[in-house]
Amino acid sequence: MAESKLEIQMLHDRLLVKAVPDKSERRSSAGLVIPDTVKLATRLAWGEVRGAGTGARHVKTGDRVLFDPEEQGEVELNGERYVILRERDVHAIANEAPERGTGLYL
């Protein structure tokens, strides 16, 4: 299919994010796997940024971002599913040269 000429741009501080599957299971401190149905705190998720609006100050394409996956806008592009975030809703980022790293790694 010839490349459509309509290139996508994010507006304001919006981010186009590809969710990264979460291998970790919830275990209580006693090691028991906690099924998701148990309403604990909100489980945050990591995703990779594939596009950022001109209003995004701290996050750039290629960064991993930590966000609340519930109630986010979702769009399908060329068979891939993406989530749309606002930069202000991003809790943390992970990349190879953070400005102020925590010493913790993804």
Place this chain on the structure above:
Amino acid sequence: MAESKLEIQMLHDRLLVKAVPDKSERRSSAGLVIPDTVKLATRLAWGEVRGAGTGARHVKTGDRVLFDPEEQGEVELNGERYVILRERDVHAIANEAPERGTGLYL
């Protein structure tokens, strides 16, 4: 019917948008078609801008826009159905020369 002399103008940052039918079906990563009844994240939709108010800064007539189709105002003009959006509710645009493209195409 003689052309009515009352020409329409959008106010403030409002956009008159013609929804573009969404051919993609929701598939789980295992390829299963996910019926819309399953409450996932909000499915965003694309539409084409047919009018923009003087307050619209980033979006112009002819652009494609990505928006949340739920609970939007709708109007019928000359047999065609349009949705009314505010520019601030637009997540992304697509056109032939975006200011900061994502490298992804519609």
Place this chain on the structure above:
Amino acid sequence: MAESKLEIQMLHDRLLVKAVPDKSERRSSAGLVIPDTVKLATRLAWGEVRGAGTGARHVKTGDRVLFDPEEQGEVELNGERYVILRERDVHAIANEAPERGTGLYL
């Protein structure tokens, strides 16, 4: 009945609007008439402005305005029913010389 001397003035950005009956029926793209009971997007309505407060910047008496008819204030004057709107809630206007027309006509 002798003309009462109490002339009405709208306050702030409020508009006195005479709703214009909506002849269009909702048809699905396949042409089926969609009864109003089906909860679709909010159907907007057109009305004619019969009075505007000093705070109204873009709308003037005689303009047609596009608005959401649900939950608006209503008043009866000399047997006619009017709706009270705020200019900020008006989506679009239609008149003979709009500042930035869409090329679409009522």
Place this chain on the structure above:
Amino acid sequence: MAESKLEIQMLHDRLLVKAVPDKSERRSSAGLVIPDTVKLATRLAWGEVRGAGTGARHVKTGDRVLFDPEEQGEVELNGERYVILRERDVHAIANEAPERGTGLYL
């Protein structure tokens, strides 16, 4: 009963308003009386201003004001019932020399 020396003053932009009975009945355009039980738009009411706070800019004692009678504060003074409004909630006024009349009369 000797005149009590405690004179009442409205604060900020508050108005003391005597509701004016509404003779008009709701009729559908086909002339049928629409009982109030039918949940239509909010029926606004007229009242006469008997007191205005120093913060009231556009409304003065003696003006008629158009307001939403639901959920307003009510007080009884010397056997008369009044409603307390804020000027910002007043839709329209009617008096003998409005600054920008609509040409419609009460």
Place this chain on the structure above:
Amino acid sequence: MAESKLEIQMLHDRLLVKAVPDKSERRSSAGLVIPDTVKLATRLAWGEVRGAGTGARHVKTGDRVLFDPEEQGEVELNGERYVILRERDVHAIANEAPERGTGLYL
């Protein structure tokens, strides 16, 4: 009991108010007593100010104030019950020399 040395001061724009019993009964214009159970507009109440914070601009100790008695904070001091109000929630005052009287008296 020896006078405790802890004197009370109201903070910000808060008022310490002693509710004044309301002798008036609600009567419909036809004179029928309307029981309080009938959900009418909110019945406002008068009270006397016994203390005012430094942030109170228009109200002073000794003034009568008109307020909405529902959902207010209440405190008992030396066997007397008081209500705590914020000046911004006071609709009207009554005293012997109001700045802009309504000509109506308590």
Place this chain on the structure above:
Amino acid sequence: MAESKLEIQMLHDRLLVKAVPDKSERRSSAGLVIPDTVKLATRLAWGEVRGAGTGARHVKTGDRVLFDPEEQGEVELNGERYVILRERDVHAIANEAPERGTGLYL
């Protein structure tokens, strides 16, 4: 147990408050004890300030404060239970030299 070296500091305008037991019972003006189950106005409570953040302007350690005990954050320190308040939620204070006393004493 050796004194832990981690000393506590309140942040912003937060206050660490030790609730003071309330000996007063609610009596109707006819003297009947009103059980707490009867939903009256919100009963406020007094407490003593044991710590104040740098953002607290009017309240200092040692003051008594009047506050709404419902839905406050609670913490246990060395076997004592404290409530955490924000200064803006404090209605009144009581101490030996208030800036603007009401003449009423705790």
Place this chain on the structure above:
Amino acid sequence: MAESKLEIQMLHDRLLVKAVPDKSERRSSAGLVIPDTVKLATRLAWGEVRGAGTGARHVKTGDRVLFDPEEQGEVELNGERYVILRERDVHAIANEAPERGTGLYL
């Protein structure tokens, strides 16, 4: 497993916090253990800060923080569970040299 190169950084005023287990049981003043099911005030919790965004003014890595554990975002990193807080939601801190200590120790 080779150290991943993606180092984590908190954004804005967000804090990465490791909850500290709470040994204290709720006892009524009469010494009875109060089960958590009894809906009292919100029980706050202590945690240790493992990362702070550039927007955090008062809290730094290593501080203990007092916060409301309900409805917080949670993330698992290298088998450890953390909570994400905003500095503005932190009630108090504890460290060895607070700017304005309360004289109370953790």
